[in-house]
Amino acid sequence: MGATVEVEHLTKSFGRQNIWHDVSLTLPAGEISALLGPSGTGKSVFLKTLIGLVRPERGTVRVDGVDVISCGERELQEVRKRFGVLFQDGALFGSLSLYDNVAFPLREHTRKGESEIRRIVEEKMELVGLAGAGAKLPGQISGGMRKRAGLARALVLDPDIILVDEPDSGLDPVRTSYLAQTLVDLNAELDTTILIVTHNIELARRLPDNLGMLFNRRLVMFGPREVMLTCDEPVVEQFLNGRRLGPIGMSEEKDAATAALEAETIEEDDETIRGLVPQMRPSRGLPDRPGEARRAHRVTDLLHALPARQREEILAAAPAPEAARWRDLHAAGTAVP
Ligand SMILES: Nc1ncnc2c1ncn2[C@@H]1O[C@H](COP(=O)(O)OP(=O)(O)OP(=O)(O)O)[C@@H](O)[C@H]1O
Numbered sequence: 001m002g003a004t005v006e007v008e009h010l011t012k013s014f015g016r017q018n019i020w021h022d023v024s025l026t027l028p029a030g031e032i033s034a035l036l037g038p039s040g041t042g043k044s045v046f047l048k049t050l051i052g053l054v055r056p057e058r059g060t061v062r063v064d065g066v067d068v069i070s071c072g073e074r075e076l077q078e079v080r081k082r083f084g085v086l087f088q089d090g091a092l093f094g095s096l097s098l099y100d101n102v103a104f105p106l107r108e109h110t111r112k113g114e115s116e117i118r119r120i121v122e123e124k125m126e127l128v129g130l131a132g133a134g135a136k137l138p139g140q141i142s143g144g145m146r147k148r149a150g151l152a153r154a155l156v157l158d159p160d161i162i163l164v165d166e167p168d169s170g171l172d173p174v175r176t177s178y179l180a181q182t183l184v185d186l187n188a189e190l191d192t193t194i195l196i197v198t199h200n201i202e203l204a205r206r207l208p209d210n211l212g213m214l215f216n217r218r219l220v221m222f223g224p225r226e227v228m229l230t231c232d233e234p235v236v237e238q239f240l241n242g243r244r245l246g247p248i249g250m251s252e253e254k255d256a257a258t259a260a261l262e263a264e265t266i267e268e269d270d271e272t273i274r275g276l277v278p279q280m281r282p283s284r285g286l287p288d289r290p291g292e293a294r295r296a297h298r299v300t301d302l303l304h305a306l307p308a309r310q311r312e313e314i315l316a317a318a319p320a321p322e323a324a325r326w327r328d329l330h331a332a333g334t335a336v337p
Contacts, residue, residue, distance in 0.1 A: 001290075002193030003064045003082060003160040004029040005050060010059030012045060018217055019045050023059070025212055025222040027161075028298075030191035031291035032183065033222075034204050036239060037214035043197040044088075046214070047163050050195075051083050052076050063161070081109055084159030086150045088166050092138040098125070099134030102153045109157060124152040128182060143170035147179070155186070162186070164196040168203060176200070180207050180280060188282035188289045201242055205229060206280050209295040213239060215247075226299050227306065229276050230313045276317035296322055 005027040012019045019042035027033050035043050048054040050061055052068045061068040063079050071079065092101045102121045106112055112120075125131055128148040138146055147170060154162060164183070168176040180203055186192055198204055204211060205225075212222035215235045221228060228236060235247050282289060303311050303326060315323050 001191045002030045005161060005193065005195075006060075006062040007050070008060045008062075010049065010056050010061065012042070012049060012054065012056040020214060020217045020219065023214075023219045025219060027193055027195055028210065028291070028294065029193055030187070031209040031295055032187055032194040032196070032207060033210040033212065034208035035195060035197045035212045035214065036199070036204055038239070039199070041214040041217075043214060044165055047085070047165055047195070047197055050163065051080055051085060081157055082160045084154035084157065084162045086147070086154045086162070086164045086167070088169050092146055092149060092153070094138050096137075097134060098130065098136050098138070098141070098149045101138070101149060102134075102156060105153060105157050120156055121152075124155045125149075127155070128152045129178070144172070144175045147171060151179070151182070158190075159192065161193045161195070164194070166198055167196055168198065168200045176203065181283060183207070184280050184289070185283050185286055187291060188286045191290050201240055204240065205277050209279075209291055215239075224295050224299050224302070225279065226276060226314045226318075227302060227310070230310045232310075275313060300326055
């Protein structure tokens with residue numbers, strides 16, 4: 001199973017600019033989580049903090065119990081090997097072929113021979129649809145191919161945790177769906193912990209088990225998709241619907257006067273999409289995702305604490321066996337199965 005990442009009371013500033021403060025959340029092992037938020041709210045900084053590239057002034061980041069912030073350099077190197085990171089542009093070395101880019105972590109961090117390296121690189125390149133493209137240079141291929149090569153490189157060390165910064169940047173909607181499907185399939189096969197950072201509402205609604213939202217220098221909420229996609233929290237609702245009406249303005253938070261004026265002049269959008277849409281499933285022939293089952297158990301525990309409207313909405317959208325089990329448990333007043 002992938003690793004659990006526990007973040008507690010994390011605060012980061014650059015000089016006098018506070019990026020976010022007191023962020024606490026747990027990425028459950030083997031589940032797919034997504035961090036949302038308007039541009040500039042520090043999502044990329046958060047990813048870099050998880051792997052110890054950015055040092056916060058307060059807080060802890062524990063990867064299966066090891067604190068990335070306070071551990072020594074040697075231990076940090078070991079923890080980093082557990083992460084596979086896909087940065088926005090793929091972050092490839094421009095002078096190296098795709099093959100050498102993907103092979104790089106294996107040559108750098110393992111003692112594997114070239115024939116073993118070739119086997120692994122070819123396997124990962126095939127997985128991301130780049131079989132046969134190894135000789136190309138990053139400058140000779142499209143942004144989408146660079147992105148997929150970046151993913152292949154992120155996977156060669158068989159990471160326990162995959163971090164993906166904006167899976168859809170530079171990709172068309174079809175390629176974005178393929179990339180998202182690759183992540184779901186990887187999670188189904190290996191039970192890897194995955195965190196993606198995205199603005200893409202469609203992706204946020206359909207891919208992750210858990211959603212978090214950064215806004216106005218704090219983590220507004222973090223929780224299972226059932227809870228987040230049905231909640232009434234204005235920031236989350238506005239963002240997940242891409243609406244103008246709400247607390248998020250063009251540049252961060254609106255002042256009270258602007259919000260009041262807009263409430264009078266902007267019509268409530270007709271096309272507001274609320275509620276739970278079905279989650280992406282692993283490709284045919286792959287096993288069910290164990291992470292999904294674990295999330296369902298957590299939701300069972302949470303149902304009792306939710307308002308009746310939200311509980312009913314979740315139960316109405318749940319798959320038949322789960323909904324029946326949740327209803328029974330709820331009726332019996334039992335939180336834990
Ligand atoms: N090394 C750095 N030094 C100073 N400021 C930085 C540094 N890295 C990031 N920042 C600032 O931190 C803020 C958050 O940046 P970040 O890239 O994490 O936002 P984001 O939410 O990922 O944005 P986007 O969605 O547009 O990619 C920005 O104001 C940025 O200028």
